[in-house]
Amino acid sequence: MIDTSLRRKLSVTVAVGLLLTSGCQGPEEAPAPTDAIRIPLDSFAGVAVESMTIEAGHSTVSYSYPRVAASHPLMSEMRTRMAERRTEFLEALPDKGSPELRQDASFLAVSSQVVGARITSEVSSGVQKDSENRTLWYDASSQEVLPWTSLFTDEAALEQAHLAVVRVLQEEHDVPLQQLPGLLGEVASRADGAQATEEAATEEGGSSSGENQEVSSLEEESRDLSDPEQAAEVAQDWAGSPLEDLAFSAAGGLAVNMAPGEVPQASGGEEVVLSVEAGSVEGFVSELGFTARDAALGNHAEDGAEFPLEDSLPEEGIGMDCARLKCVALTFDDGPGEHTGRLMDILAEYDARATFYVLGRLVGEFPEILQRMDAEGHELGNHTWKHDDLADMSAEQVRADITRTNEAVREVTGSEPPTIRPPYGSLNDTVSGAVEQPLILWDVDTQDWQSRDSGKVADHALAHSETGSVVLLHDIHEQSVEAVPEVLEGLHEQGYHFVTVTELFGLDGMDSGEVLTDARMG
Ligand code: NI
Secondary structure, rough: OOHHHHHHHHHEEEHHHHHHHHHHOOOOOOOOOOOOOOHHHHHEEEOOOEEEEEEEOEEEEEEEEEEOOOHHHHHHHHHHHHHHHHHHHHHOOOOOOOEEEEEEEEEEOOOOOEEEEEEEEEEEEEEEEEEEEEEEEEOOOOOEEEEEHHHEEHHHHHHHHHHHHHHHHHHHHHHOEEEOHHHHHHHHHHHHHHHHHHHHHOOOOOOOOOOOOOOOOOOOOOOOOHHHHHHHHHHHHHHHHHHHHEEEEOOEEEEEOOOOOOOOOOOOOOOOOOEOOOOHOOEEEEEHHHHHHHHHHHHOOOOOOOOOOOHHHOOOOOOHHHOOOOOOEEEEOOOOOOHHHHHHHHHHHOOOOOOEOHHHHHHHHOOOHHHHHHHOOOOOEEEEOOOOOOHHHHHHHHHHHHHHHHHHHHHHHOOOHHHHHHHHOOOOOOHHHHHHOOOOOOOOOOHHHHHHOOOHHHHHHHHHHHOOEEEEEEEHHHHHHHHHHHHHHHHHHHEEEOOOOOHOHHHHHHHOEEEEEOOOOO
């Protein structure tokens, strides 16, 4: 129900709020107080921006995302969302033209308590352009990544927020009720109906509160938006809402971005930012919403400021959530070698991460190659000291060999390999009982060391890889490295992402001494 007296009270606050803020704005080039606050990714000293363009066949995908710390749940969620979108785009690729997907990110608010992020996604193919923008909110106290709905107190508040947007469309853009786009139209007619019922009830002389039997569907199932799961559920139900792309404005209100074409009266091809005044926002914003607004208004993005969340990050984390994605882990054994550097150049063209099962005895020969692997996000694995068959050894010998190799790697990169690949895939109970790392085999054996034929290697990998596959290759053979561009291009065009073994199985998906071949679902 709409409480009109409350709304009137709030609009008084609005005027005051606007006056105060406009007084603070500098005279030169300052953004209008109604503009959305958006903070570029590179505003912080500790944030590296990854930008990538992958051209394969007739399609192009490009994206940029922040790299603060791999363990940041928000960063992982952003990358996962972008990866999902990329797969969706590639799987539905038209076979003509030059379709392109461009995804970018910015921050909406940054403080030690909350970080808001916005992902924009634009598909263009010839003349047609479609854009879709999403926002995510990271709450440092719960370490949860939350949807936009968490910024509101409850579903009645969501309804109110949408009505506020409707009013802006009606009053400032002359959009008649019948032309309100999608959800806004539904909300507006619902409110219209409710008001009519209320008026009718008042005319009959009865009090409209309390006994009114016509309860709107909303009130029956009012869900708790401070609960992450319920907030996500509600966000699903409100999919397509313009509030999915909301930011805070310099005046402390909401700045709601409407995609081109969404506002019927706006001149074609332009996006329109609707400004909802601060006063009308305050009535329905949750505690997190207020914290987020403070963070947006505080704008911590002064040149070179540190990204404020480092200390509150969980200890461990991974880059992408492969439980939700088409992931493949490419693994390269027996190196490093003279072709490994070129291989990393090729992987970089596809933003691909791989896992290198190195021999301990070679580590000292190629320290800079190992450091580069580490710096570029690849994973190092333990392939024993000199490729001996672990199944021929005593538990003590196994431990000594594995430990020696672990330490060699740690000396160069600072951390021990998280997994082991036993040479020849040979192992027994003694081996798995002796080691502390999981033992990783494979489900796709390219036989590259035997065939030494790039074409055959690529064909095999393309024909047999599926979601969750671990592909076995050897970077010491030139023909294997030469097969990689074709493997990457072919799998990329099918919507696959190339991840490390740890990302593929997930941190909780691996135990000490456990033997794993793949993470396929079926
Ligand atoms: Ni090997």
